[in-house]
Amino acid sequence: MTHLSDNKMSIRQNNVNVHDLTSGAKAAIRDGISRAFRENLKPPPKLDLVEWADKYRKLPDNSAEGGQWHTSRVPSARKPMLSISDPKVQEITVMSCIQLMKTELMLNTALYFIHQEPSPLMYVAPKKEIAEAWSKERFMKSVKATPVVAKAFSGNRRGEGNTILQKQYAGGQISIVSARNPDDLAMRAVRIMMFDECDKYPVNTGAGSEGSGGEGDPIAIAWGRATTYGKRAKKITACSPTVQGKSRIEAEYLKGSQEVYKQRCKHCGELHELSWSDVDIPVDKETGELLHSEACIVCPSEECGARWSEGDRRWSIDNGEWYAKKPLVTWHHSYKVTSLASPFTPVVVLAKEFMDAGSSPQLLKAFYNTRMAETWKEVGEQPDWLEMYNRRENYEVGTLPEGVLMVTCGIDVQGDGVFYEYVGYGRNRESWSIDRGFLAGDIRTDTFKAEICNTLFDREFHYPNMPLKAERVCVDSGAYTQHVYNLVRDYNNTRVVAVKGMPSETQTSIISTPTPVDVFSDGTRHSRGLKLWKVGSSTLKQMHYGFFNHVPPTDEQLSKGAKYIAGYCHFPEYEEEFFKQITAEQYVEIEDKKGFVSYQWEKTRKDNHYLDCRSYARAGASMLQVDRMTEESWDVRERAYYHPEERVTESAVDYSGDITDNNESESRVNNRTSKSNWLRNRKKH
Numbered sequence: 001m002t003h004l005s006d007n008k009m010s011i012r013q014n015n016v017n018v019h020d021l022t023s024g025a026k027a028a029i030r031d032g033i034s035r036a037f038r039e040n041l042k043p044p045p046k047l048d049l050v051e052w053a054d055k056y057r058k059l060p061d062n063s064a065e066g067g068q069w070h071t072s073r074v075p076s077a078r079k080p081m082l083s084i085s086d087p088k089v090q091e092i093t094v095m096s097c098i099q100l101m102k103t104e105l106m107l108n109t110a111l112y113f114i115h116q117e118p119s120p121l122m123y124v125a126p127k128k129e130i131a132e133a134w135s136k137e138r139f140m141k142s143v144k145a146t147p148v149v150a151k152a153f154s155g156n157r158r159g160e161g162n163t164i165l166q167k168q169y170a171g172g173q174i175s176i177v178s179a180r181n182p183d184d185l186a187m188r189a190v191r192i193m194m195f196d197e198c199d200k201y202p203v204n205t206g207a208g209s210e211g212s213g214g215e216g217d218p219i220a221i222a223w224g225r226a227t228t229y230g231k232r233a234k235k236i237t238a239c240s241p242t243v244q245g246k247s248r249i250e251a252e253y254l255k256g257s258q259e260v261y262k263q264r265c266k267h268c269g270e271l272h273e274l275s276w277s278d279v280d281i282p283v284d285k286e287t288g289e290l291l292h293s294e295a296c297i298v299c300p301s302e303e304c305g306a307r308w309s310e311g312d313r314r315w316s317i318d319n320g321e322w323y324a325k326k327p328l329v330t331w332h333h334s335y336k337v338t339s340l341a342s343p344f345t346p347v348v349v350l351a352k353e354f355m356d357a358g359s360s361p362q363l364l365k366a367f368y369n370t371r372m373a374e375t376w377k378e379v380g381e382q383p384d385w386l387e388m389y390n391r392r393e394n395y396e397v398g399t400l401p402e403g404v405l406m407v408t409c410g411i412d413v414q415g416d417g418v419f420y421e422y423v424g425y426g427r428n429r430e431s432w433s434i435d436r437g438f439l440a441g442d443i444r445t446d447t448f449k450a451e452i453c454n455t456l457f458d459r460e461f462h463y464p465n466m467p468l469k470a471e472r473v474c475v476d477s478g479a480y481t482q483h484v485y486n487l488v489r490d491y492n493n494t495r496v497v498a499v500k501g502m503p504s505e506t507q508t509s510i511i512s513t514p515t516p517v518d519v520f521s522d523g524t525r526h527s528r529g530l531k532l533w534k535v536g537s538s539t540l541k542q543m544h545y546g547f548f549n550h551v552p553p554t555d556e557q558l559s560k561g562a563k564y565i566a567g568y569c570h571f572p573e574y575e576e577e578f579f580k581q582i583t584a585e586q587y588v589e590i591e592d593k594k595g596f597v598s599y600q601w602e603k604t605r606k607d608n609h610y611l612d613c614r615s616y617a618r619a620g621a622s623m624l625q626v627d628r629m630t631e632e633s634w635d636v637r638e639r640a641y642y643h644p645e646e647r648v649t650e651s652a653v654d655y656s657g658d659i660t661d662n663n664e665s666e667s668r669v670n671n672r673t674s675k676s677n678w679l680r681n682r683k684k685h
């Protein structure tokens with residue numbers, strides 16, 4: 001041990017000896033070494049993008065703030081900029097509000113690599129006109145304003161491989177291309193790829209007028225050309241998001257580290273991820289008007305709840321921090337930032353914009369996309385099943401709550417049975433679910449057909465004054481078509497009809513004039529043997545969702561005489577599954593291969609049968625003219641069903657003649673006979 005210690009000691013002695021020189025000699029050695037490093041051994045230490053921009057980047061005079069770039073002006077831009085120059089990070093996604101950092105981030109990236117790491121660059125715009133404008137108005141002006149970069153372009157003349165969209169510089173070139181041109185995207189190997197406004201790219205680039213022959217996703221095509229550069233290749237993607245589930249920038253964001261810019265409350269010191277719901281727009285107590293000029297952010301912390309001044313908000317931005325939801329994704333940094341973190345957009349301006357958008361879905365979509373950097377759920381916003389579940393009322397299933405003046409039924413046919421819902425309707429388009437369920441059986445068998453007739457078609461409901469079957473039963477004939485036709489035809493009563501749901505492109509009305517269809521039974525063809533009612537499913541679902549999203553009055557409001565909002569849907573204490581099914585679809589924007597936008601219902605859960613049942617039941621109510629019913633007509637029904645002592649004034653009744661026991665199938669449509677007989681007959685029971 002001693003020996004070893006001695007050894008160490010002697011080494012230390014030697015070291016001391018080396019350093020024990022005169023200070024002049026030391027300085028000479030140090031200078032020599034650093035000169036050697038500077039000139040021969042090592043390239044100059046590279047600057048990161050923030051250091052570089054703060055030192056070299058000059059904004060053109062025509063920009064809002066000409067002169068030297070200062071990253072500190074947009075504190076949230078600092079970390080995304082560092083990611084761009086970080087060799088360990090290959091992909092950078094910025095899902096950002098407008099007018100904050102996207103434009104300058106792209107320009108800084110291009111100029112930085114041209115000066116610091118000359119390599120082939122590509123900037124991809126949604127279309128050629130935008131690419132040209134970017135080249136002339138943004139890029140070249142920024143190049144000229146920034147001397148170290150301008151130098152790289154000196155001696156660069158038109159012709160010689162230089163155009164508006166293709167520019168050579170010392171050590172590389174930059175291609176400025178349209179996402180609509182697959183040849184340009186795949187032109188050559190590129191190391192630094194910048195995808196700007198990527199949500200406006202076509203889904204399938206280069207597709208013909210019928211959507212054929214395209215080459216696929218423009219980002220995938222272009223990024224595929226970067227493979228030669230391996231991990232040195234970089235992909236920078238920036239945009240405001242668009243529609244949920246369809247937004248390319250959102251998809252990119254979700255693949256990355258998912259960082260949000262949290263703002264610090266000056267009052268409690270906590271960091272918060274803010275959303276638009278944290279902005280309070282006060283209401284004028286006298287006029288009921290919203291006062292956008294007094295809008296402010298309210299600290300989301302329950303103990304704090306401070307109302308931020310605009311100065312507090314600026315402070316919150318300067319003292320904000322990025323927070324990664326997926327910190328383990330180190331090779332792809334993705335960022336989301338909203339206008340609430342923008343030093344350039346006061347909250348009152350945002351509040352004004354929000355109010356101006358009013359209830360226009362298009363303007364609100366633009367507001368959430370471009371200001372809150374949020375994707376937009378399309379119209380027909382999916383109601384929350386749990387909220388509906390929690391609003392259940394305690395009337396007994398199978399009974400008719402007061403207010404019900406019409407009952408219809410919708411039946412959805414499946415391979416192993418049928419789903420059904422009975423719905424009661426009343427004044428003011430209010431409705432009550434009366435009963436629902438699943439009857440198991442095979443519709444191809446006569447026994448099950450008979451069971452459907454006995455248990456569903458013939459079921460009676462009891463008004464105080466009389467029992468009554470559902471006035472319309474609509475059976476879906478989309479599947480097992482001929483079996484449904486036979487079932488309906490054999491039952492032979494205009495109360496029971498075959499329906500077929502139609503997509504929105506084909507039908508926007510709730511019901512259309514019924515059309516005759518051929519029925520085949522036991523090998524016999526009954527030409528025009530039945531009338532089929534086509535039902536506008538998409539229109540109906542939009543209507544239901546509008547109604548389902550209505551909030552009921554509070555008990556207190558009700559006790560003071562408040563009414564349910566028109567169209568309100570009441571439900572008894574059904575199981576969860578019912579509410580999950582009745583909200584199981586959402587209406588989404590679809591972009592076709594040519595870039596045309598349309599809307600379509602998509603299932604979000606496997607089973608949506610009760611939503612279909614509700615649509616068919618409502619179609620039945622429309623057949624009974626529920627939307628055109630006058631107060632007098634409702635009065636007639638009310639007296640007949642609820643007040644036996646009063647005489648029915650038959651002349652006031654207009655059920656469009658559809659309520660009848662007439663058995664002639666050919667006269668099922670627009671049959672205006674027998675209604676009063678029917679009513680009298682029923683009253684005798």
Ligand SMILES: [Zn+2]
Binds near residue numbers: 268
């Ligand atoms: Zn606070």
